Amino acid sequence: DAGITQSPRHKVTETGTPVTLRCHQTENHRYMYWYRQDPGHGLRLIHYSYGVKDTDKGEVSDGYSVSRSKTEDFLLTLESATSSQTSVYFCAITGREGSNTEAFFGQGTRLTVV
Amino acid sequence: GEDVEQSLFLSVREGDSSVINCTYTDSSSTYLYWYKQEPGAGLQLLTYIFSNMDMKQDQRLTVLLNKKDKHLSLRIADTQTGDSAIYFCAESRPGGYNKLIFGAGTRLAVHP
Numbered sequence: 001d002a003g004i005t006q007s008p009r010h011k012v013t014e015t016g017t018p019v020t021l022r023c024h025q026t027e028n029h030r031y032m033y034w035y036r037q038d039p040g041h042g043l044r045l046i047h048y049s050y051g052v053k054d055t056d057k058g059e060v061s062d063g064y065s066v067s068r069s070k071t072e073d074f075l076l077t078l079e080s081a082t083s084s085q086t087s088v089y090f091c092a093i094t095g096r097e098g099s100n101t102e103a104f105f106g107q108g109t110r111l112t113v114v
Numbered sequence: 115g116e117d118v119e120q121s122l123f124l125s126v127r128e129g130d131s132s133v134i135n136c137t138y139t140d141s142s143s144t145y146l147y148w149y150k151q152e153p154g155a156g157l158q159l160l161t162y163i164f165s166n167m168d169m170k171q172d173q174r175l176t177v178l179l180n181k182k183d184k185h186l187s188l189r190i191a192d193t194q195t196g197d198s199a200i201y202f203c204a205e206s207r208p209g210g211y212n213k214l215i216f217g218a219g220t221r222l223a224v225h226p
Contacts, residue, residue: 004156031211042118042202042216043157050211090156092214100212101145105156 003027004106006091012112019078021109023091025071030095032074033058033103034066036087043090049074081113118217120203125223132190134220136203139184143205146179147214148188151200160188160201190222198224 003026013019023032031050035043035058045058047066055066063085065077078085091106117139126132138146144165149157163170163177163186170177176189190197203217 033211040218042204042218043214044216045213048211092157094212101162101206102159103147103212103214104159105149107156108154 004091004093004104006089006106006109008109009107010110012114013081015082015113016080019081019111021076021089021091021111023074023076023106025074025091025093027093027096027104028071029093029104030071031093031100032068033092033094034064034074034076035090035092036060036085037090037108038087046076046089078111081111083113085111086113087111117215118203118205120201120217120220122218123221123223125225126193128193128195128224128226130193132188132193132197132222132224134188134190134201134203134222136186136188136217137184138186138203138205138215140205140207140215141181141184142208144208145206146177146186147202147204147206148175148177149202149204149216151202151219153199157202193222193224195224195226198222 005024007022033048034046044060049055049068089109092103094100094103147162148160174191178187200219202219204214207213
């Protein structure tokens, strides 16, 4: 593993509640990403960050917000969880030695919204 | 994942070669990747190829790229049971960050 820790690994939450997922890296990579994985869709980008306090939207950003107050931490928040956000969420990092070529992924967080 | 397509399932006998295919649509893609996902795990970067290359070999893995047809393949020689996993093809689009577009994944089943 490339020094990426996601927490929690599993979570069950009720519709309408806020949820925050955490990604922590020890690699000092510049870029961090949140993806969701759903059957038949592969992984789709939710949001990404290109530095502290610098974030931007991906292709499926509706219903999600992110924050990055430190280089090592990237938080994904579901303000009001819906059943359509039941998914496996992966954090990724790039930027090793200034290169964005290789993306390394965390172990994933399985989120179930009931 | 509509921009990157893969067949969903492949079954091979242990010891045979596996070939997993992928097609993509964006001719501006800079890198093309193969990731492996084992059950309950994250994605492991297997290999990648720069878009101006035709072939890359890394031990049992051979990547072939046909840029004209936008076709990418991953060949695994001497396939083992430990190779059973889901394999994702992904393309990288130009930009300041690494924008990866994934296929839906090919589940490889290796049987004795």
